[in-house]
Structures are given as C-alpha cells and as structure tokens.
Amino acid sequence: MSEGVKEENQLYDEINITPMLDLAYVLLVIFIIMTTASVQGVKVETPVTQATAPLAKPKMRAITITSDGSVYLDAYPVDMATLEQRLAEYKSGNPSLPVVLKADAVAHFDKVSEVLGICKKLDITEVGLVTKKQAG
Incomplete structure (x- = not known):
C-alpha cells in the first residue's frame, strides 16, 4: 500500500461524545421546564358562593389557609408571627396593600379569624x- 492512503480497518483513538451531550442538554432543559411548571402555588378547595368579583390589583399579596390549618403567604409557609411581620413590611411600602385570603372550605374558622385579625391590626x-361561583 501507499503511504498516503489510510487503512479502513484502523481503530479509533477517541470516542465522539457530542450526541450524548446533546441528549443530556435536552433532558436538562425538560427537567427545568417541568419543575418550574409544577411550582405554581398551594392547591386548596375553595368554598362556593352566589356571586364573585374579580380581584386583579397590582402588588397584591395572597394568604392561603389549607385544610390542615397551614398558612402560606404568597405560596411560602409562615406562622402567624412571621405573617404579621411580613404584612407589616409590605404595608409600609404600600399603604393601600390589597390582600386576598384563600382558605380551604374545611379550614378551621379560628385560623381564618386569626388572619383577619392580623389584617385589622395592621389596618x-x-x-x-x-x-x-355556584353553578346554576
């Protein structure tokens, strides 16, 4: 054989890992999208009423009370002292701070009453x- 022609049965010295890296990046992107899509808030079963009005105001804070009595402020778990402290901080930055209370239909009324008491205390x-909204 001539020296300028390579032999076709020559062994490879290195492995091409580009396709494996492409697959790893795709899986990473899918994982990131799926985990951020699942963290949207706290799921509760709200009570049914005759009429509802939309509340869409900027810089609104959401307080959620679950069926087991856990309290969340903007999807972060808090106790009553922390809730009062953070609401006071938000109130100092926005005097007309709008708050939305989202409680599970079977939540204990004392928790709802306590949260409303904190709101009244902070004016x-x-x-x-x-x-x-009730169907029918």
Whole structure:
C-alpha cells in the first residue's frame, strides 16, 4: 500500500461524545421546564358562593389557609408571627396593600379569624376572600 492512503480497518483513538451531550442538554432543559411548571402555588378547595368579583390589583399579596390549618403567604409557609411581620413590611411600602385570603372550605374558622385579625391590626382594609361561583 501507499503511504498516503489510510487503512479502513484502523481503530479509533477517541470516542465522539457530542450526541450524548446533546441528549443530556435536552433532558436538562425538560427537567427545568417541568419543575418550574409544577411550582405554581398551594392547591386548596375553595368554598362556593352566589356571586364573585374579580380581584386583579397590582402588588397584591395572597394568604392561603389549607385544610390542615397551614398558612402560606404568597405560596411560602409562615406562622402567624412571621405573617404579621411580613404584612407589616409590605404595608409600609404600600399603604393601600390589597390582600386576598384563600382558605380551604374545611379550614378551621379560628385560623381564618386569626388572619383577619392580623389584617385589622395592621389596618389592611382591602381584603378579598376567594370563593367559587355556584353553578346554576
């Protein structure tokens, strides 16, 4: 054979990992999208009422009370002291701070009453209660 022609049965010295890296990047992107899509808030079963009005105001804070009595402020778990402290901070930055209270239909009324008491103590007057509109 001539010296300028390579032999076709020559062994490879290195492995091409580009396709494997492409697959790893695609899986990473899918994982990131799926995990951020699943963290949207706290799921509760709201009570049913006759009429509802939309509450869409900027810089609104959401307080959620679950069926087991856990309290969340903007999807972050808080106790009553922390809730009062953070609402006071938000109120100092926005005097007409609107708050939405979203409680599970089977939540204990004492938790709802305690949260409303904190809002009254901090002079938060714009408090909305989230409910479902009754069908029919």
